[in-house]
Amino acid sequence: MRLEKLKELHDKKFITDEQFAELDQIISKKVFSVFYELRTLLYLGVLLFTTGVGIFIYLNIGDLGHVVSIIVLSILTLACFYYSFKNSGPYTHGKLVPATPYLDYIVLLGCLLFISVLGYLQFQYNVLDESLGETTLVAAVIFFITAYRFDHLGALSLAITAFASFWGLSVSPQEWYHNDFFASANLHVTALFFGAGLAGATLVLFQRGIKQHFAFTYFNFCSLIFLVGALVGLFTNHDSRGLYFMLLFTGCALTAYAGYWLKSFLFLLYAFVFGYIGITYFLSDFLSYDGSILFLYFIISCGGFVFFIIQYKSYFKREP
């Protein structure tokens, strides 16, 4: 925004004198925010520190210093959580306004350090069971508690990811790229149940008014896990593909509805992409006879979709 524009708004009496004075400060850079820069730096600091600590522990497991390092890390973790509890407001079902701009990052640092300590103890002393399963479950529980106590969306994403990996589901594109999602037999069934179950739990929490602003993050994971599961089922089980096709489309419809409900077009995007892949795969037998039919299908389906969105653009306004 240029100053002339602001003066024009002021001259035409769209804004009051006080508003003009306030906005003039911002536009003429007499007030200059480094909010995003400092937050990004803080986030990078947490990322570098925890990565460094993780590698350090991994390289020095079993060394003489391991008792010292675990004590230092535990003290750091406790310090982070002590600071968070001391400075955070009491728990509410609604949103919690952070007391300081860096409180969120202290909570995050505490969580990640705790996981390092837990992993260290597991490797060194086998505190928990032989399997890694219980460690991820404990991590998930801690993350969930942190997320709800400090109203922390980052911790919530970590919690859902850890909880999914407890069931053997890897929720990261890198893992999918290495075919881990597809490799294990019947993992897609787990994914379907996990996605549906988590979505149900989210609905119950929402109904009770507990942290309603968490619903977006929950549904984001639910819909992706469920839809990928249904799509993998469709690709791998030729015999029961009718069933998976129906599951995929139920999932797409519910995802699109969640988008309408949460006022987010992101879910509409998921529904479209997965639905389109599903339909194209289902029709592939008919489409593969002749190249020109395939091209016509692309033109008609996607061209029609573009036309549909433009025709009904009032439903897709910038602010849903």
Place this chain on the structure above:
Amino acid sequence: MKCAYNETWLSNLQLLKETKEWQKNKIISPEQQASITAAYPVAFFHPNLIIRILLFLASLIALSGVTGLLSLFVLSIANGTEQIISALCILYGIAAFFFLEAIFIRTARHYKSGVTEALVYHAVGFTLAGIAGITSGNTHVIVISCLALFSFTAFRYLDLVSTSAAILSLAFLIFYELFEQGGILRQIIPMVFIALFTPLYFFLKLQKEKRENERWHHCIMLAEALTLLIIYAAGNYLVVRELSVNLMDMQIIEGQNIPYAFLFYFLTVTIPVAYIYFGIKNKDIVLIRVSLVAIGFSVFTFKYYYSLGHPEITLTLAGAILILVTIQLLRYLKTPKRGYTRENILSSKWGSANLEALVVSQTMGGNHSAGASEHGGGGSSAGGGSSESF
């Protein structure tokens, strides 16, 4: 040549986007926003980001269908030479430009709707492929056409991807021409880059200030940032050394170094420092952000050649320093200093009670503080806020 969109609507749209931010932050009331919206009409079809992505993907698939059908048709009648097919590609690309302008921009009033981006890239892609085919892959011609076409689309359709592509084509063109000449010209590539891109940066900065260039504001900002990064990379010791070794087959024997090594070490240190100094002094957000990336990469450069062999300790220490310095800065800026604030002035996440105090302190001129503190560590700044407002 002008930009393709209706200029009044563009300027109104830019205005409304900002007043909407003010309304979200409760600087102005919804009624005020409504009356401003009524007074500054915009008739564009300009959907939100997700719908744009959706339309972009769907348009690309539909366009691939069109291309596929046409190619089947062309291949069946003209079992002909590569030249004819290339010429048809160019014709098809140009036709796509006209289709975009006549149907989507002029009639359906699209502005960055996803469909427009898909058509622009589609048109550029086919035109370039056709040129490459006709000249049988002449790099000089292809790079020059890249530069020309991307500059055209960046200018006419205010497209950010085209802007980056145009700047990178320019950089590659300079590099390639000097590299092909060989001899002494290869040695002075870094100096030529700095000598050419520094004036370009100041030229862009001048253009950004002009009122009539307001609609290209985002394009120019992006071009500025890329220009600064290119100047930094041209003076960076690691970039120069590795490019010398890998592309120019320079042999560096143990104990020897690249020519003018001291100069590049000097630039590796001074360029980021200069960026952050002038960024903080002039409150230039582009300079500040680029300087953070540059500082991070300079630290990496020195660690790369003078490593103690313990990357994990380096990481941990760097992280700890970064956290401590940033928290100190945040505490320092708890009350605004010299016009700097830690609050996000156009978002209400931490309430805007402090903003009022800030405005008061600024208008009363009552701030006594030491100079802006120095930053440490480095890193990119892609805007770390987590917003799920789409």
